[in-house]
Amino acid sequence: MCTSATCARRSRSAPRSRVSSSPSAAPATASGPRRRMRLSIPLGLRPRLVGGLLLTSAATLLAAALFLLPPLEQRLRTDQLASLTTTAQTARTSFVEIDRAGARPGSPSLRRIVEALERRAGARALVVAGSGRVLADSSPGPSVLAPALDAVRSARTVRRVTSSPDGSVAEVATPVTIADLRCALVLVQPVQTAQSAAGVVRRAFTIAALIGLAAALLVGMGIASTLSRRLRGLHDAVGRVGAGGLEQDMPHDDARDEVGALTRAFAAMQGRVRRQEEARRAFVATASHELRTPIASLATVLELTEDDLRQEPPRLAEAVDGVVRARRQSERLAALARDLLDLSRLDADVALRREPVDVAESCRAVLSEFAERARERRLALGLEATAPAAMQERGHALADPVGVARIVRTLVENALRYTPEGGSVNMEIASRGHEVVVSVTDSGPGVRPEERETIFERFQRGSAGQGAAGFGLGLAIGRELARRMGGDLRVTDGPGGGARFELALPVGPQPPVGAASVDLARTA
Incomplete structure (x- = not known):
């Protein structure tokens, strides 16, 4: 508990503390956004490239200056001392012929020697006796x-560099003997020579650095301008394609660099998208047309059948005929739907299985599906395996089993459709090198040479197929499946004038002994 006076003081002091804390909080709150604000200056490719090139060049020149110029002067001083040492040691032989009388101050012989040394070395030459007397001096100093x-x-020999009010000097003293008198030959040379040489190198390096930076700036601006122009052209072209459609042209760039590769990649992508769009439009138009006919026919048949059944008494024979025709139209619609589904899977690039497939077993399973149809039309339907021993060893292809059955079924169905009654359809399986080849030959009208590639395009049929049932999708799907499995589907002339379709598949490994065969007719 508190007294009334204490409580009053506390109540009066509390507001002051709250008020006094608010000013400090306000600047903190106001400074928070200021700390979070960052100056953002957008930089394009050109200033970045030029700036990067200049920074790289400047850093290289700075590193070269730091590692080259400071040791240069020291190296020049060392070389200067070494040169003076060599000169002094070489000159020691000049004092051998001087006698005792010549070993005195002011001797003409010593004078000639030191003057010759000064002219040769460009340095002051002295001869000093062991007592400290100077016997000869080429330039008193x-x-x-x-x-x-x-x-x-x-x-x-003693070598050193000393400092003086006039600057640093290099001093080399080597012992010599003159008429049994121990002396020293001293060479003195200012180091301004080394300093001036270092200064010349430093100035030349600075000029070269400035020229290099200017050249880097010009080259960087040229490269950056070229890249910016090309990228801007690519950007504008992509914008035109996005705004105006795939008919807009992409720029042509043959440069062997990343920008050229990017431009060519965009152009190739545009071409692929354009072709896909054209294929999609053709697909939608053709599918609409192909669906419209059987649907209209089916509706008509069902309407007539309904009328037949409403008659009194019902006309059952006509109704049954209508039901049969309706079933055929529904089967045609189912076949078209199956083809369209296969096309959508191919366009979606759905992965196919890759496993050993017994090609002979697959072909026998498919032929059994069409045996009854061949007998109804009095067609000879046969299977022949060339070189059975080789087929026993290499009769398996590395492929998708459902895809193989799909292609073989299309080839046999086309052969039965275009072969007249009483004709023949022969299937042959052979091993050729690294391929297993399935050939289907008919005795029909054949395929014209100019149509042998057209019939493998979507919704395209040869002249012999005009008026026959079908949508022109089977061979297109077959070739795409074959090539997706690493093989091919092609057509040539048959021996009897008909058509010969060949499915080539890569040879696969043999399955384990005793492995069960796959009934591809059922799995398809």
Whole structure:
């Protein structure tokens, strides 16, 4: 519990705390959207390509400058010291013939030697005795006794770079002996030579880098402009196709790059879609026409049959005839529906089975379906296997069993349809290389040479088939199935003047011994 005064103070302080907290919360809330806002600048392909090329070139040049220029000056200094060392050591033989009298300050012999060294090496030359006296100096200057005395004491060549108010200098001191007097030959050369050479390289590198960046900019702009123009043309063409239909032309691009390949792929896709659209329109038009005739005929037959049955007394004979004709029309509609379903499966690219198929057994099963029909028309229907021993070993094809039965059934049905009464239909199975070939030969009118490819197109029939039953789909479906299974379906002249259709399928492996045969006539 609290007293009244305490409670009053708490009640007065609470609003102040709430009010004081609100200003701090407002900026936080207002700053939240500002933090989430991002500046988005759309960049096209051209600035991206040019920028990427410039950045790559600049990064390459920067890396080359970092790894090349800093060590260059040090390398030049090292080479300068090495050159002075070689010159000094080579000049040691010049002091062999100097006697004791010549080993003194101001000696003309020593003077000639140091002056010759200065001319040859481009460096100040000195001869310093072990006591620190300078015996000869080609160009008097700052004292260099330290390296000379170090060389005399250590009996080895001393090399160093020192700094002076006038700049850095390279000093090389090598011990020499003049008439039993231990001395040192000192060569002194400013390092401005190395620095100036490094400066020349640096300036040349900078100029070359600027030229390279300018060239990269020009090349990048040229490449980017070309790519942008080609892509813009492709974009506009695709837009025209989308807006105006498949009749719009795609740009022609023969370039051997990704953009050219993309353009050609779009053009090929447009061609395929255009052909598919034309096939679809033809399919719809032909299917509508083909369906209209049997449906109208079926409706007429059913109407007449109904009238026959309503008569008093009913005309049963006419009614039965009408029912028979109606059944035939329904069978024709069922065949058309089956063909249309097969076409839709082919267009949808439904995967086919691939397994060993006993071709001879498949053909016998299909022939048994048409045996009664052949007897009714007095047609000779036979099966012959060429080289039975080879067929025993290689009589299996790698294919879809239902598809094989479908093709063979179409070939036999066409042969029976176009062969006149009393004729013959012969089926032959042979093994040719890596193929199993099923041949169906009839004694009908045959197929004209100019029609041997047309009859394999959808809704197309040869001149001999005009007026006969059928929709012109069986052979088209058969060839597409055969090629989907890795084979082919073709037509040639038969030996007796009729047509000879050949179904070629790839040879498949033999099934295990004792495996049950598949009744393809039933599975189809």
